[in-house]
Amino acid sequence: MVTKAHPPVLRELVQRLAKLPGIGEKSATRMAMFLLKAPEEYVQSLAENLVRLKRDIHTCPVCFHFTDGALCSICADPSRQTGELCVVETSADLLAIEESGAFKGRYHVLQGALAPLDGIGPDDLRIRELLARLQREAVQEVILATNPTGEGEATANYLIKLMEKYPVRITRIASGIPMGGDVKYADKVTLERALQGRRHVH
Template sequence: MYEGAVANLIDELGRLPGIGPKSAQRIAFHLLSSDSADVQRLVGALVEVKERVRFCAICGNVSEEAECRICRDERRNPAVICVVEEPKDVVAIEKTREFRGRYHVLGGAISPIEGVGPEELRIRELMARLADGGITELIIATDPNLEGEATATYLARLVKPMGLKVTRLASGLPVGGDLEYADEVTLGRAFEGRRLLDV
């Protein structure tokens, strides 16, 4: 349908998650009709994020420094770790102001259909953090869908011999949903009512 630079732009935009062919086309034509300064700011922001942002050496959250601000915060409880799938889940939980511990970002969830096994996630790094003996509770806050439940069960079985208290976020979150779309009240109640994950 389109050719050259326009077709390339639509194709690249269509590779982004959640952007279908029609959305990619709308965004491409919006960019074409935008001022050059606006497009240059977008290009600059994309280049800057790729150059400056990395993953925290401790928890795997996004950061512009070696350690994220949460891992550097001395007021956080280092004995409680909340395990999440993605950095966006950290943001969702932080909005509730219910959790004062530290995080561990797995970088996804176990999904055999998509070829994601435990080896592709940051589980080895989590086990290294738990091995020091200073952790008293592991809160598993993976998404309440099939992949998230499989990941939670896998982690609970893996850490059971360590004698840690392992909890899972309570009901209130919709099954099949994502943490990032839950409102603060629902997510806050889920934190308050988390339950022991005994496998």
């Protein structure tokens, strides 16, 4: 717990760290104390890295993933020109799919999902840019990998209607019971999606 007994600089650092996702005041205090005891070279390097993060990282002009170059590493890789375009909500979703190693095509990051109650409409997402890519690139299949939430489903359905006039195959990633999950604890929507996404095995 930060009190007035802490120097003002330390209090301010804890307050800033506590604003990070998933970090409470106790964790922020531990991090601040670690930095206080760490070698000056480490702290200086960390500070410079944070500055470079804001200065050098920007969105890729093609897929809108984060990059520090003219294009992100995926768009710049000619081997990724498979004709498959995976549409995700955020860069975090892209990274999760990349870590699986299951997809070798390219991506399009919408930078969010439709959420009318939060004031997020089609013009707030990278939907126009997605349609422009369908016109200029040799896309054969669009894989909709938006999240299985109300917003993600609404976004996927909206995109399906927009892309019906394009000569591309439109698919949706399957979702259902996770590995290690228990059927009796799954919710209604998860079970419905699991049944809809069933596959032939024999």
